[in-house]
Amino acid sequence: MTMTVRDLAHSRAGDKGHNINVSVIAYDSAGYERLLRELSEARVLAAFAPVAHGPVRRYTLPNLLAMNFVIENVRGGSVTATTALDIHGKSLCALMLAIPLYGNEPEV
Amino acid sequence: MKRQRLRIGAGAGFAGDRWEPAVELVERGNIDVIVFECLAERTIARETLARLRGDGPGYSPNLEDRLRAVLPACAAKGIRIVTNMGAAAPLPAAHAACAVAAELDVRDFFCAVLIVDDVRDQLTVRPELTLLESGEPLETILPRMASANAYLGANAVAEAMASGALVVMTGRVADPSLFVGPMLQAFGWSYDDYEKLAQATAAGHLLECAGQVTGGYFADPGVKDVPALAQLGFPFADVTAAGDVTIGKILNAGGRVDIATCSEQLLYEIDDPAAYITPDCVLDMNAISLAEVAPDRIQLSGARATPRTPSYKVSVGYFDGYLGEGQLSYGGPGAVARAHLAGDIVKERLSIRGFSFDDLRIDLIGLDSLHGPGKGRPEPYEVRLRVAGRSESRAAAEAVGWEVAALYTNGPSGGAGDFSSVREILAVQSVLLERDLVPISVKQIEAP
Numbered sequence: 001m002t003m004t005v006r007d008l009a010h011s012r013a014g015d016k017g018h019n020i021n022v023s024v025i026a027y028d029s030a031g032y033e034r035l036l037r038e039l040s041e042a043r044v045l046a047a048f049a050p051v052a053h054g055p056v057r058r059y060t061l062p063n064l065l066a067m068n069f070v071i072e073n074v075r076g077g078s079v080t081a082t083t084a085l086d087i088h089g090k091s092l093c094a095l096m097l098a099i100p101l102y103g104n105e106p107e108v
Numbered sequence: 109m110k111r112q113r114l115r116i117g118a119g120a121g122f123a124g125d126r127w128e129p130a131v132e133l134v135e136r137g138n139i140d141v142i143v144f145e146c147l148a149e150r151t152i153a154r155e156t157l158a159r160l161r162g163d164g165p166g167y168s169p170n171l172e173d174r175l176r177a178v179l180p181a182c183a184a185k186g187i188r189i190v191t192n193m194g195a196a197a198p199l200p201a202a203h204a205a206c207a208v209a210a211e212l213d214v215r216d217f218f219c220a221v222l223i224v225d226d227v228r229d230q231l232t233v234r235p236e237l238t239l240l241e242s243g244e245p246l247e248t249i250l251p252r253m254a255s256a257n258a259y260l261g262a263n264a265v266a267e268a269m270a271s272g273a274l275v276v277m278t279g280r281v282a283d284p285s286l287f288v289g290p291m292l293q294a295f296g297w298s299y300d301d302y303e304k305l306a307q308a309t310a311a312g313h314l315l316e317c318a319g320q321v322t323g324g325y326f327a328d329p330g331v332k333d334v335p336a337l338a339q340l341g342f343p344f345a346d347v348t349a350a351g352d353v354t355i356g357k358i359l360n361a362g363g364r365v366d367i368a369t370c371s372e373q374l375l376y377e378i379d380d381p382a383a384y385i386t387p388d389c390v391l392d393m394n395a396i397s398l399a400e401v402a403p404d405r406i407q408l409s410g411a412r413a414t415p416r417t418p419s420y421k422v423s424v425g426y427f428d429g430y431l432g433e434g435q436l437s438y439g440g441p442g443a444v445a446r447a448h449l450a451g452d453i454v455k456e457r458l459s460i461r462g463f464s465f466d467d468l469r470i471d472l473i474g475l476d477s478l479h480g481p482g483k484g485r486p487e488p489y490e491v492r493l494r495v496a497g498r499s500e501s502r503a504a505a506e507a508v509g510w511e512v513a514a515l516y517t518n519g520p521s522g523g524a525g526d527f528s529s530v531r532e533i534l535a536v537q538s539v540l541l542e543r544d545l546v547p548i549s550v551k552q553i554e555a556p
Contacts, residue, residue, distance in 0.1 A: 006331065010326075010328070010331075010332055010368060010372065011372075012325065012326075012372040012373070012375065012376055014376045014377035014378075015377065016377060016379055017240070017241040017537070017538075018241050018242070019379070021375070021376075021377060021378055021379060023371075023372060023375035023376070023378075025368065025371045025372060025375070027368075050479060050480025050481055050482065051479060051480045057380075059380060059381050059382070061375075061381055061393065061394060061396075063394070063395065063396060063397050063410070064371050064374070064375075064396065064397075064398065065371075066371055066375060068375050068378055068381055070379050070380075075480075076467055076469060080149065080150055080428075080533070080534065080535040080536045081428045081429075081431075081498065081533050081535040083431065083467045083468070083469040083496040083497065083498050084469065084496075085471060085473065085477045085478065085494060085496075086477075086478050091478040091479070092478075092479065094478075094479070095478075095479045
């Protein structure tokens with residue numbers, strides 16, 4: 001079975017107005033290293049395309065074995081005026097955790 | 109006398125939070141201060157409207173009940189309360205707190221209230237300011253502005269704390285600053301001591317959502333389990349005058365405090381972790397380390413900060429039309445196809461009737477409402493059609509739910525369980541305003 005981000009890390013999502021942030025926190029350093037290689041901004045943007053226009057910015061926090069993804073321009077507008085059911089985008093941590101990991105090289 | 113150590117508890121992470129964890133903290137937590145954070149981004153705009161329209165006090169509707177639950181124990185033990193439940197009406201809220209104290213026969217009670225007026229007047233004459241979210245000039249929303257409130261900092265909270273009042277009542281204050289203020293005052297730190305402000309702000313950020321750092325919003329059964337979520341304990345921070353910070357929870361309270369829960373909360377609602385801007389400082393999380401020093405005790409170290417910015421962030425509430433919504437469920441064979449057909453019918457009906465929308469969204473709850481369309485998902489047994497439209501026109505917004513309900517007798521087979529709603533949208537964006545333009549004062553109110 002294909003591995004997913006959920007096998008290596010946990011996540012929480014929050015809103016930042018027109019953007020959302022989704023953290024990815026690895027359970028151990030091996031997992032962190034692998035996520036650093038595979039979970040690129042492009043990979044995350046592709047997964048989030050149904051809900052956001054992007055771009056995506058990735059920040060790394062090695063001390064915490066964590067990354068923070070800021071996904072810009074959520075579809076449907078900001079939290080306070082959106083038509084979305086999940087107005088804050090808080091459920092989107094699960095979309096991050098569902099991203100498949102294929103190995104060392106990103107899937108072409 | 110300056111203190112060497114302070115234990116600050118979080119009594120609420122949002123306006124609708126549970127009551128018991130705060131009671132537990134004041135009764136068994138051995139805490140010095142309890143902070144109730146009850147103001148979401150839009151709450152203050154709503155409370156402003158309530159006050160203007162005369163259908164609410166303008167402060168948190170739960171204020172009296174929350175205070176009643178903890179005030180006797182706080183008074184007996186000298187535990188001080190800091191809260192932003194004052195919302196759009198801090199002064200009336202302070203009088204309400206005094207009334208509760210009188211009702212409970214709390215002696216020698218007084219409340220310090222942080223008074224800062226709505227800054228709409230300052231914004232009206234500055235239409236050129238840039239909206240941080242949309243990048244457009246403020247003037248695009250000025251005619252529809254409902255409220256404008258600056259996020260105040262820890263220095264204002266500390267000033268109110270210095271009065272010695274049992275309760276410090278505020279309106280809009282940056283969430284972490286509600287926690288930093290009591291530390292600033294208790295330890296006598298300089299407001300330019302950025303090493304201390306960094307650690308204090310990181311602690312405040314970890315505490316501001318209360319249960320979200322003790323295992324709330326964390327559980328994923330079988331992957332990361334949390335004990336006793338129905339009796340989740342709320343967190344406290346042990347802070348020293350030197351700026352040491354340890355997060356913990358009461359022994360035997362539900363939940364868990366560990367590196368994983370603290371890491372999730374540390375990055376919650378963060379943009380660039382190297383530049384988390386509060387009114388007090390610009391926090392850099394890059395060198396932060398978390399260490400488990402005892403069961404359910406996490407020490408935070410390494411927070412750094414650069415000097416605060418010259419401006420306050422001001423949250424501007426404005427009217428942005430209406431949101432109309434309708435829902436109807438379909439189940440069994442062909443449920444998804446029937447729900448799709450139903451959505452198409454509603455869309456066509458709204459068009460035939462001549463309504464236009466800034467955004468008209470059709471979701472199938474159970475299939476694509478949260479994460480949008482995706483490949484390879486199994487078809488669910490039942491789905492719930494949800495149509496939501498945003499429009500300048502109230503009639504258009506009302507028509508959404510109407511047309512969904514009309515599917516009962518005019519739409520596909522087997523629709524059930526309709527729901528509809530219409531609400532006025534109070535949107536929020538932000539601008540930056542020079543600090544000098546926001547006058548702040550502290551007033552003391554005594555029980556009647």
